[in-house]
Amino acid sequence: MGRLRGERILCGVLAAGGLAMTIASFGYHLFGAGGRIGPGFMPFCAGLALACFAVWTLAESFVRSAREKAAGTPSDAADTSAGAAPAGERPASSGSERRVVLVFVLTAASFALSFVTGFLVAFGLLICALLWFVEREKPWLAVGIGAVATLGSWAVFVLVLQVPLPGGMLGLLGGA
Amino acid sequence: MHIFDQVGLGFSTAFTPHNLLYCLIGVFIGTVIGMLPGLGSATGVALLLPLTLTLEPVTALIMLAGIYYGCQYGSSISSILIATPGDSASAVVTFDGYPLARAGRAGQALATSAIASFVSGTLTIIPLMTLAPLFASMALHFGPPEMFALMLLGMASVVGFDAKSRAKGLTMAAFGLALATIGIDAQSGVARFTFGQVSLTGGIGFLAVVIGVFAIAEVMGQVGKGGAAPIRTRVRDMVISRAELRQIGGSIGRGGVAGFLLGILPGAGATLASFFAYDIERRASKHPERFGTGMLQGVAGPEAANNAAANASFVPTLTLGIPGSGTTAVLLGAFLIFGLQPGPLFLSQQPKLAWGLLASFYIGNVFLVLLNLPLAPMFASVLRLRYGLLYPLILLLSFVGAFAIENRMWGVGLALVFGAVGYLMRNTGSPRRR
Numbered sequence: 001m002g003r004l005r006g007e008r009i010l011c012g013v014l015a016a017g018g019l020a021m022t023i024a025s026f027g028y029h030l031f032g033a034g035g036r037i038g039p040g041f042m043p044f045c046a047g048l049a050l051a052c053f054a055v056w057t058l059a060e061s062f063v064r065s066a067r068e069k070a071a072g073t074p075s076d077a078a079d080t081s082a083g084a085a086p087a088g089e090r091p092a093s094s095g096s097e098r099r100v101v102l103v104f105v106l107t108a109a110s111f112a113l114s115f116v117t118g119f120l121v122a123f124g125l126l127i128c129a130l131l132w133f134v135e136r137e138k139p140w141l142a143v144g145i146g147a148v149a150t151l152g153s154w155a156v157f158v159l160v161l162q163v164p165l166p167g168g169m170l171g172l173l174g175g176a
Numbered sequence: 177m178h179i180f181d182q183v184g185l186g187f188s189t190a191f192t193p194h195n196l197l198y199c200l201i202g203v204f205i206g207t208v209i210g211m212l213p214g215l216g217s218a219t220g221v222a223l224l225l226p227l228t229l230t231l232e233p234v235t236a237l238i239m240l241a242g243i244y245y246g247c248q249y250g251s252s253i254s255s256i257l258i259a260t261p262g263d264s265a266s267a268v269v270t271f272d273g274y275p276l277a278r279a280g281r282a283g284q285a286l287a288t289s290a291i292a293s294f295v296s297g298t299l300t301i302i303p304l305m306t307l308a309p310l311f312a313s314m315a316l317h318f319g320p321p322e323m324f325a326l327m328l329l330g331m332a333s334v335v336g337f338d339a340k341s342r343a344k345g346l347t348m349a350a351f352g353l354a355l356a357t358i359g360i361d362a363q364s365g366v367a368r369f370t371f372g373q374v375s376l377t378g379g380i381g382f383l384a385v386v387i388g389v390f391a392i393a394e395v396m397g398q399v400g401k402g403g404a405a406p407i408r409t410r411v412r413d414m415v416i417s418r419a420e421l422r423q424i425g426g427s428i429g430r431g432g433v434a435g436f437l438l439g440i441l442p443g444a445g446a447t448l449a450s451f452f453a454y455d456i457e458r459r460a461s462k463h464p465e466r467f468g469t470g471m472l473q474g475v476a477g478p479e480a481a482n483n484a485a486a487n488a489s490f491v492p493t494l495t496l497g498i499p500g501s502g503t504t505a506v507l508l509g510a511f512l513i514f515g516l517q518p519g520p521l522f523l524s525q526q527p528k529l530a531w532g533l534l535a536s537f538y539i540g541n542v543f544l545v546l547l548n549l550p551l552a553p554m555f556a557s558v559l560r561l562r563y564g565l566l567y568p569l570i571l572l573l574s575f576v577g578a579f580a581i582e583n584r585m586w587g588v589g590l591a592l593v594f595g596a597v598g599y600l601m602r603n604t605g606s607p608r609r610r
Contacts (some may be wrong), residue, residue, distance in 0.1 A: 007604035014351060021354055021369070028361075028368055039366040043357040050350035057343040100396045104596060109569065111592055114585065122577055127568040134399075135564035149569055153576065161227065163580045 007061055015054035021047030100133055106130060118168035122159075124150030182523075183305060186531030190539055194236050198231070198402045199536050203543045206246020207555055211254045212566070216501040217247035217486075218264040219394055222386040223570075225510050226577040233514040234529045238536040240510055241490075244503050245297060245537065246485050248446070249544050252289040253555055256475070265446035265482040271475030272467060279470050283413025286552045288424055288472050289479045291416075292483060292544035296432035296480035300487045301537045303436060308523060309536070311495035315520035329442060341562060342607065355380050370477035375586045382509045384578050384587040388594025389601070390506075391574040395567045396599045410553055418473075424476035430456050431480030439485030442498045445484040453481030487537060494518050494530060 021043050028040030104127050114122035128146030131137040137145075157163040189195065192197045207219035220243045228236035251263035256273035269289065276285040331353075335345035358369045359379030369378040432451035438449040457477035467474050489500025497519040499505035511518050516526060522529045548555070578591035 003604060006600060010600055010604050011347070013349060018350070018354065021357075024369070027228050028366055032364070039361040039364040040367060042361075043354070044370055046350060046354040046357050050347065053343060053347040053350050057341065057347050060341060095400060100599065103396060103399055104599075107592060107595075108539075111585075111588060114588075118574075118580065119585075119588075123572050127572060130568040130571075131565070137564070143190050145565065145568075149572060153572060157576055157580075161230070163227075163576065164583055165576070165579060166585065172460050 002059060004065060008058060011054045011058040011061070015051050015058065018047045018050030018052075018054060022051060023047075102134055103130060106134070114168060116164065116168050117170055118172040119148050119165040120154050121168070121170075121172045124153075179306070179309065182309075182467065182527055182531045183535065185527055185531075186535030189234060189528050189532030190238065190536040195532070195536065196539065198235050198239040199242050199540050200543050202242020203246035203249075203540050206243035207250035207253075207544070207547060210245065210247030210250025210252075210263055210266075211555060211569075213442065214396070216251070216390075217244045217425045218386075218506050219436050220244075220247055221503055221506045221510070222390045223394065223574060225506070225513070226383055226387075226580040229513070229580065230509075230592030233516060236514065237507070237510065237529065237533050238540075240507060241533060241536065242540045242543075244316040244482065244507065245486050245540055246544060248297075248486050249290065249293050249548050250555070252293070252475075252479055253286060253548075253552060256285045256289065262265065263446075265450050265485070266478075267447070268279055268450045268478045269475055271454065272457045272469070275468070275470035276299050276472070276475065281413075281470065283410065284402055284416050284420070284472065285475050285554075287416050287549065288420075290433065290545055290548040291421075292428045292476040292479035293483045293548075294541055295428050295496045296435065297483040297487060297541040297544075298538060300432055300436045300484040301534065301541075304487050304491060304537075307440070308491055308495050308530075311491055312520045312523045313363075315496055318520065332576040341605075345608065348601070355385070381397055381512070381590060383581045383585055384590035386506055386509065387574050387578045388591040388596075389598035391577075392591060392595030393598025393602050395570050395574070396595065397602050398563055399567060414549065414552065420472055423471050425458055426460070427473040427476040428480040430460065431477035432484045435484030436488045438481075439488030439500060440491050442492045442496075442500050445569055446482040446489070447502060449481040449485035450478035455476040490534070495520060497522075 025040040025044035025047055026031065029038035030040045030044055032038040053171070084163065106126055110122045110126035110129075116122075124146045127149050128142045131142035131145055132139055136141075154165075158165055190199070205224065206217070206220060209223075210217065221240050224243060225240060228239055231239070234488070247263055248265065251266035251377070252269050252273065255261040255266040255269040256277050259270045259274040261267040261270060273285045276282065281410050291384040331349055335342065335349050356379070357375060360367050360370075360377050367377055434453050434456055435446070438452060439446065454467075454474060454477060457471075457473045458467045461467065461471070461473060465473075486501070486503075489504045492498045492500045493504040493508055495518070497506050497508070497517065508518060516529070574591065575588050578587040579585065581587045
């Protein structure tokens with residue numbers, strides 16, 4: 001997904017969300033007794049501001065794109081040079097974007113799995129999967145790092161810092 | 177209370193073995209986090225904040241502040257050795273730091289960076305300690321209109337943190353404001369936008385959002401990019417001559433003054449200060465054409481400026497409750513989580529904590545120079561670790577932190593969702609910090 005397209009989708013979603021919030025805020029009453037502001041006042045202001053500024057950003061992106069087209073510079077290339085990535089960083093390639101999506105999917109799967117196997121086992125498996133499938137490390141290295149990270153985290157967070165990490169339905173490596 | 181009594185109280189608080197240990201842990205972790213490309217001080221503070229919740233507030237804040245200024249030191253190491261700044265404030269150090277390293281003078285560049293950071297970081301605590309009470313006494317006369325104006329200034333400064341586009345800055349500020357309205361209204365007790373979910377009645381947790389938007393999104397942003405091979409350096413390479421020290425003395429002075437003055441302005445931040453200091457150095461030099469090819473002044477000035485600005489950003493944070501930078505915005509959240517309200521009365525109501533925190537800056541800077549001068553080559557070895565092996569562990573730490581906020585999986589889910597939102601914001605150039 002190009003940066004410009006992503007920016008427009010984000011702005012569209014935010015504008016729609018802001019508008020929905022503005023309309024919904026009337027249900028909470030903008031003003032209360034004696035002219036005091038009601039519980040709907042702040043959501044109204046925030047929603048309206050969000051919708052307006054998101055539309056402004058959207059308009060700005062279209063204007064910029066039109067100007068760059070007129071100047072003969074492709075928008076996404078111009079955006080990258082304008083500093084889409086923080087200083088000193090290389091821009092993301094489409095291959096790395098696929099990897100990011102895979103990392104997000106695996107993380108979400110681990111989150112769901114944690115309710116069954118417990119937090120540390122699920123996220124230990126995540127480390128293993130990331131190293132094995134995303135980073136293409138050797139299986140023994142991925143399993144080894146995953147196991148050491150799981151047991152190390154259990155020792156530090158559960159035993160020493162006493163963070164009650166959930167053991168899930170199987171009750172594995174959970175805290176008190 | 178006289179200022180000397182306050183400073184004395186601060187040092188007696190900071191000099192307990194417990195606080196010294198956590199200060200050392202903070203600056204050590206900060207140095208390591210600062211070196212890791214893309215993480216930065218705001219992420220570091222956000223990542224570790226949930227794990228400090230069981231500590232005494234003063235100890236936790238000393239450790240978190242240590243992470244902040246530890247990052248300023250650490251990020252220079254990666255700027256110099258792999259031309260990849262750990263934090264945006266050190267981006268300018270790559271201009272001359274990396275050419276110095278390529279020319280076989282990495283040790284001298286690292287030593288210059290550590291000395292400039294130490295001198296500036298230590299000396300600017302004096303104006304910080306004197307100006308903070310002045311600011312606070314002035315702010316005591318504020319009434320509702322001034323407080324409203326202050327809130328607006330706070331919002332405006334948040335907009336200015338990172339905005340290449342003001343519209344984007346304003347959109348993100350409004351987005352944050354909209355998120356803050358979710359949950360029970362403190363005035364009326366009405367539950368807003370909770371959709372019948374009990375988890376939402378308490379609102380969207382600040383820390384889970386911060387972990388998602390900063391830590392997880394940054395990690396995702398780095399996935400698949402790999403890294404440059406770091407240049408090796410040894411302790412014996414870090415010796416700099418007296419002539420070189422004289423060369424960088426003026427740069428440290430100019431950078432420190434410029435950094436402090438800019439850092440005191442809410443929203444200006446260390447990044448602006450470091451670029452400004454670099455420009456001053458170039459203009460002040462007899463050989464401006466050599467800048468960018470490996471000048472020690474090009475490292476010393478910006479380094480002094482970003483450390484001075486980091487210290488100065490605590491003036492508006494502690495005395496007005498307005499974050500001076502992206503990281504102090506996260507730290508401000510930490511104060512609130514500990515039940516503390518920075519503002520005009522903070523120094524008088526919490527003298528032990530406030531002055532203890534300020535005094536810990538001296539101690540932290542001493543720890544940092546002691547760690548960084550002899551151990552910079554050892555720290556630099558972290559850079560040889562492939563990011564592909566590192567980020568799964570950072571993700572695990574982020575999720576443990578998100579869980580530890582309220583000891584429930586809700587925080588983990590929120591961090592994951594806001595990680596995706598933050599990644600989208602990052603890739604669309606929407607401001608999140610600085």
